[in-house]
Each structure stands twice: as structure tokens, then as C-alpha cells.
Amino acid sequence: MLAMARDVNTVWNYCNETQYRSLRRYTNKPKVWLSGFDLQKLTNGFSKCDGVSIGSATQQAVCEEFATRLRQFKKQRLNWRVSNRKSAKYSLGWIPFKARALTYKNGQVRFNGHILGLWDSYGLSQFEFRAGSFSEDSRGRWYLNVAVKVESETPRVPESTSAIGIDLGLKTLATDSNGRKFEPTRWHRTAGQQETPRQGDPRQNRESAKGRDP
16 A cells, blocks of 8 residues: 555646746746646556556546646645655545546455455445545555445425526516526615605705895
């Protein structure tokens, strides 16, 4: 697991450096933000190099996650991932994967050609696996984080009720799926009719008062 985590850090740091250089190269032009698809093309073939222990599914998942976090935090460069366990900045192990990379059988999971024992307290054999990751805690223990497909037991809309769609418009306030239109209420016109008559100009009142002085 540690060897795969180091390869994940290598891919992450490569994406980080490539993104930063792409921004510096086009200083006087619109900035180029690389997408997950762009980074996947640049890292193509890395999983087939000698000594690399991760598969293409993990490599692609790292690129997608990097691009997502780059857009989220809106930075030119994210933090580096450190593989040296003796360093104070050591990054805890993290190995993402896509749905096709993990299979479950007889209380064990098969990942990238490795069979890993698993303490299954949730009955994972009953579910279909989606994307997920392996993660390490500060004591060196590894955990499997995976999304599963679950059939909804309760319908989104109870049977005793009916559903209706509402489309907000420009000329009309809204139109429902039955074709009924709701006109907007002109509150400003109604409020204007209820206003009291405006008083006269106070300057004219002062001038008329001066004219009445003896």
C-alpha cells in the first residue's frame, strides 16, 4: 500500500508542477487551467513504467481529483504530497480508484492484482461498488472508503400525493406542468393607490406665510 501511495504522490506532484508551469508560460495571455482530461493525457502510460504499482484507473482518478480541488480552492498550485515518512510534512497515504478497479469476493477485495483482507462489518457483498479510495491514518492503519449502489426503499413522492412541475418565467410569474399560469402581483401599484396625498412644497408654504405677515 505504501508503494502505491508513493506512486499516487508522484502523479499528484507532476500535475501540480505541470499546472503551475502552464500558468507561468502564458503570463501575458489568458491563463490556461488544465482539466482532468488534459492531465490524464499528459500522464498516459505512467502506470506501465517499470516499478510503478498503480493502475490506470488510479492514475486517472488522481488527475480528476487534482483538477477538482484546483477549481475549488482557485489557486495556481496546491500543496505538495510528501512521501518521506520521517518528514514533519508527511502526507498520509491516499489511493483513489474508479469503480472498475475494485472487486469483492469471500470477505476480501481484489485491487490492482493484490488480494486484501477486509473486516467487513457492513455486508459489502450485498452491494455494487462504485468509486472510492484507500486512506491511511496517523497510526499506519488503512481503511477502505467506497460508495455503493443502494436501491431506495421509500419512493421520493408518496403514493397518496401527486407531483407537479413549476417553471419560473419572465412574462408570467410561473407556469405549472398542468398549463396553469400565475401572473405576478404588482405590489408597487397597489401600494401607490393606498398612499396619502402628498403635502405641498414646504418652501411655498413658508413664502405664503411670509406674505400674510403684517
